[in-house]
Amino acid sequence: MSQGQWYPPEWPDRIRALAAGELTAVTPRRAATVMLLRDSPAAAGAGPAVHMLRRRTTMAFAGGAYAYPGGGVDPRDDDHLVGWAGPPLESWAARLGVPSTAEAQAIVCAAVRETFEEAGVLLAGPTPDTVVGDTTGADWEADRAALVAREISFAGFLERRKLVLRSDLLGAWARWITPEFETRRYDTWFFVAALPAGQRTRNASTEADRTVWITPADATDGHARGELQMMPPTVTTLRSLLPYRTAEEALEAAGTQDLAPVLARARLEGDKLVLIWPGHDEFTTPVPPAGPGAGGTA
Numbered sequence: 001m002s003q004g005q006w007y008p009p010e011w012p013d014r015i016r017a018l019a020a021g022e023l024t025a026v027t028p029r030r031a032a033t034v035m036l037l038r039d040s041p042a043a044a045g046a047g048p049a050v051h052m053l054r055r056r057t058t059m060a061f062a063g064g065a066y067a068y069p070g071g072g073v074d075p076r077d078d079d080h081l082v083g084w085a086g087p088p089l090e091s092w093a094a095r096l097g098v099p100s101t102a103e104a105q106a107i108v109c110a111a112v113r114e115t116f117e118e119a120g121v122l123l124a125g126p127t128p129d130t131v132v133g134d135t136t137g138a139d140w141e142a143d144r145a146a147l148v149a150r151e152i153s154f155a156g157f158l159e160r161r162k163l164v165l166r167s168d169l170l171g172a173w174a175r176w177i178t179p180e181f182e183t184r185r186y187d188t189w190f191f192v193a194a195l196p197a198g199q200r201t202r203n204a205s206t207e208a209d210r211t212v213w214i215t216p217a218d219a220t221d222g223h224a225r226g227e228l229q230m231m232p233p234t235v236t237t238l239r240s241l242l243p244y245r246t247a248e249e250a251l252e253a254a255g256t257q258d259l260a261p262v263l264a265r266a267r268l269e270g271d272k273l274v275l276i277w278p279g280h281d282e283f284t285t286p287v288p289p290a291g292p293g294a295g296g297t298a
Contacts, residue, residue: 014181015266015273028177028185030103032111033070035173035237036121037247038195038213048194048247049213050238051119051201065229066212066219069118070111070188076153077109078102083158085128086168095172096189097259108167111191113154117147119201119211123170123193124163131166133198169193171254174240176233179264179275187261190237192254194247216241232283233262 017023036051052066082105089101096104116122116135125131135144143161146152158165171192178185195201203211214222216238222228223235230238240257244250264277269286277283 018181025180028187030073031186031188033068034115053211071114073110077106080155082155083164085164131196175261177263
């Protein structure tokens with residue numbers, strides 16, 4: 001595996017079909033993912049560790065890749081006001097680059113909900129300045145399972161438990177859009193957050209076969225050695241965390257991060273296909289022609 005970056009064998013044919021006008025791009029689904037951070041006294045000076053999960057190889061999207069807890073927006077969270085703490089929705093809409101406060105709420109809700117669903121961590125509390133403690137009891141698990149099954153909306157869950165969403169515990173960090181030639185596309189906002197005191201992560205996701213706490217330096221080194229498979233957005237966001245010594249430093253820096261969306265493009269250079277990630281030249285990749293057993297790493 002070279003550099004731990006993977007692409008599926010159908011990409012070359014799909015890229016050519018898109019260029020020839022034979023393929024219609026799928027509209028990307030709004031999504032959110034959270035880089036959950038914690039400080040480790042034992043690794044002082046190494047920077048905060050980030051919680052990552054490895055997606056099962058059977059997953060249709062990015063199977064086998066290391067990623068952060070995350071997933072798609074639930075449309076039910078667009079039109080139901082939730083208990084809210086932190087910057088007003090108008091500020092979030094401006095920061096996220098979306099036209100409405102409803103959209104901003106749904107994206108932030110997705111970030112908090114997915115972190116609870118996949119890591120068992122909940123960024124919410126009974127008051128604007130508190131956070132819930134241990135969320136591993138049977139009643140919490142029942143609610144988490146109901147959210148995963150979409151039996152209840154996140155807005156309804158917060159309302160029933162009389163909780164307010166702590167948007168002030170999140171920082172918007174980056175935005176990436178799945179390439180137009182993919183069959184599953186996401187317009188994904190990346191956030192940072194610190195693990196709340198009293199809570200702990202667990203592998204609560206059916207989509208992951210393992211989870212780790214790892215420093216961005218160790219994760220990017222593992223990727224460079226070909227040991228950890230990751231998609232370009234994951235590698236890039238990990239690298240962007242390297243300058244920060246603590247979770248608090250990273251959160252304070254969130255407001256300065258560029259949220260201009262990154263969308264990969266493909267071009268023909270002679271008879272070669274080249275995949276380009278604007279602003280991230282290190283991921284520019286010649287894509288070999290399709291064929292039996294094609295596909296691999298870039």
